[in-house]
Amino acid sequence: MVGGMNITLTAAFLVLGIMGAGAGLAWQKHSHEHPGEKGTLITGLVVDIACFVSHASSGPKHAKCAETCARAGNPLAIYDEAAKTLYLPVSVDHKNPNAKLMEFIEKKVKVSGRVMEKAGLKGIAIEKVEAAP
Numbered sequence: 001m002v003g004g005m006n007i008t009l010t011a012a013f014l015v016l017g018i019m020g021a022g023a024g025l026a027w028q029k030h031s032h033e034h035p036g037e038k039g040t041l042i043t044g045l046v047v048d049i050a051c052f053v054s055h056a057s058s059g060p061k062h063a064k065c066a067e068t069c070a071r072a073g074n075p076l077a078i079y080d081e082a083a084k085t086l087y088l089p090v091s092v093d094h095k096n097p098n099a100k101l102m103e104f105i106e107k108k109v110k111v112s113g114r115v116m117e118k119a120g121l122k123g124i125a126i127e128k129v130e131a132a133p
Contacts, residue, residue, distance in 0.1 A: 044080040063106035090123035
């Protein structure tokens with residue numbers, strides 16, 4: 001009975017290993033090119049979603065709180081006041097989407113990238129961020 005159990009366990013681990021390898025290959029092969037994405041330039045204020053949405057906090061006096069929220073894992077976004085639109089950064093490189101915006105928290109920026117929209121949410125795969133005048 002013990003020998004049969006070893007064969008069963010070995011087979012189970014082999015199947016799990018093959019499944020894991022397949023998932024790894026699928027992750028590597030999936031494409032980040034999506035129809036409907038368009039390159040664009042947006043100008044807006046980098047805000048933390050938690051405070052901006054829940055109690056309308058933003059601006060220079062709120063910068064330290066926004067940084068604390070972002071470091072705690074709350075998402076940052078770019079608020080385009082002229083269009084009254086909030087854009088969430090979308091990570092297509094499997095890295096922290098806040099990383100490119102951290103040095104600009106509660107500051108006005110110009111962001112170039114590919115805009116995506118789904119289920120009422122607007123996102124931007126950021127290619128370049130710079131301070132806006």
